[in-house]
Amino acid sequence: MKVLMLHCRYKKRGGEDLAVESEEQLLSTRGHAVFPYRRNNAEIEPFTIVEKAALPLTTVWSNKTLAEVRHFALNHQPDVAHFHNTFPLISPSAYSACQLAGIPVVQTLHNYRLVCPGTTLSRGGKPCECCLGKGIAWPAVRYACYRGNRTASGTVAAMLAIHRALGTWTKRVDLYVALSNFARDKFIAGGLPAAKIVVKPNFVHPDPGAERDVSDYALFVGRLSPEKGLGTLLAAWKQLGSKIALRIVGDGPLRRELEALVERLGLARVRFLGHLDRQAVFAAMKSARFLVVPSECYENLPMTVTEAYACGTPTIVAGLGALEEMVADERTGIHFVPGNAEDLACKVEWVWTHPRDMEEIGQAGRAEFVAKYTADRNYEMLMAIYKRAIESRQEDLPWRVN
Structure with a gap:
């Protein structure tokens, strides 16, 4: 073909x-x-x-x-x-x-560009459906949803409206x-x-394999932007005290703000690793006790979850959007209430103290990868x-x- x-x-x-x-x-x-x-x-x-x-x-x-x-x-x-x-x-x-x-x-x-000029169905880091189904996406222009720019947002809204009409x-x-x-x-x-x-x-290809050499830390992988729920993640870590190390992989517009927040909260065991290539991400996943995905937007299909599945790494995810669909609670991962730092801290503490249960969940995630994501x-x-x-x-x- x-x-x-x-x-x-x-x-x-x-x-x-x-x-x-x-x-x-x-x-x-x-x-x-x-x-x-x-x-x-x-x-x-x-x-x-x-x-x-x-x-x-x-x-x-x-x-x-x-x-x-x-x-x-x-x-x-x-x-x-x-x-x-x-x-x-x-x-x-x-x-x-x-x-x-x-x-x-x-x-x-x-992404959601054909129904949302901002592409993410989110505004201010939270889900937003103001433009969904509208002939002209005026709210996106009003709120400057594309790159914080009304002119650019108007261009995307016009493109969508014109081609809807055509x-x-x-x-x-x-x-x-x-x-x-x-x-x-x-x-x-x-x-x-x-x-x-x-x-x-x-x-995910090539298959990274499920052989793991586990260390004592939790992992976040993703863009450091408002909709990814990093404020909730760090608030949960503040509640946990200094029990658990957290490594944050990725970069984005919130990095300096988040680093300042970590210092202000006294989170000595939180480390920012910046952008890593894919093999380094796999290595970090294979060593992590679990991956946390605290997104507060409608994720489409986050590759970090499929990659964690491939590595046999257990996941804790916000029960929202496609995350709720692709991660079966207490079978292939653990759900927490989106945006709720207290619930996230509670789930993290349970996961940390139940390594055998989480090993089984990681294996179930690996089986999910083999069935759906090869x-x-x-x-x-x-x-x-x-x-x-x-x-x-x-x-x-x-x-x-x-």
């Missing part, structure tokens, strides 16, 4: 970029021809004043992308086009290019891939057609999705331009 893979990379490489690269490698190693169409948000930095002024317009519709993708599709004749991030440099014009060339379109929904989201995409059932339900509530949304999680399982699901998209487009074959 020939697959056209379209993705606009982020300036700072994150989980979405990793997921795209993993899927490309998976297809290539199974003998499929992958043709990447790439842009990178870092391209914006050297733009001239005129180019930057035009960016809001090209975010809504890029004639350059329309021509390039159509030419690319006609030259390579892919069997399917798999979209990931189109914002802001690719634009939704790429869907029309594929439709004109008769190429079936699959869109993976890595029928882009309903007519030019054959199949959407949500990462969890929770996310699927939110996209349906936001107006995407239920019949076109399937669920396929991301996967490359082999993902490949089966991906091929079924491509087959369905191709079949759904066959009635439109007269559109194909040769």
Whole structure:
């Protein structure tokens, strides 16, 4: 099979970029021809004043992308086009290019951008559904949900509204891939057609294995930003006193503020390790007694949980969004009440004093990884999705331009 893979990379490489690269490698190693169409948000930095002024317009519709993708599709004749991030440099014009060339379109929904200009369905670090299902996402503009900028938020809101009116989201995409059932339900509530949304999680490859050399510390891995619940995490650690060491892996806009908070609270056993490469993260997970995921937003499908499962590392997660779905309480992990530091401290103390129970939970998590999150399982699901998209487009074959 020939697959056209379209993705606009982020300036700072994150989980979405990793997921795209993993899927490309998976297809290539199974003998499929992958043709990447790439842009990178870092391209914006050297733009001239005129180019930057035009960016809001090209975010809504890029004639350059329309021509390039159509030419690319006609030259390579892919069997399917798999979209990931189109914002802001690719634009939704790429869907029309594929439709004109008769190429079936699959869109993976890595975040909530198609129903939320801020992408996370959160505001002020808490869940927010103010724009869900609205024709025009005015609240996002009012609250400057995208990067704290009303103009930028207005650009995203306009892009969503214009393409909703044009029928882009309903007519030019054959199949959407949500990462969890929770996310699927939110996209349906936001107006995407239920019949076109399937669920396929991301996967972990290569398998890091479940051999562990456990040390006495707890672990957080993720972006240091308001919606990740780090304030709740540190408040819980303050209640725990100096019993348990905590290591925080990751970086983000709150790092200095959090480091100051740790010093102010006298949390001598909390250490910030900064950004680590993936192998170092796996090593930290394999040594940790457990992983804590205190998110206070609707996570889509956090890779940290699937990676912990792969490592056989037990997890304590906020019982919210896809976390509540993917972690079975007291079977593959432990839930706590989102935003409740007292409940988190209580759960951490129980976990710390019941290592044998947590070993069993870690093993159950590993079994969950084998059942749902391996490359082999993902490949089966991906091929079924491509087959369905191709079949759904066959009635439109007269559109194909040769």
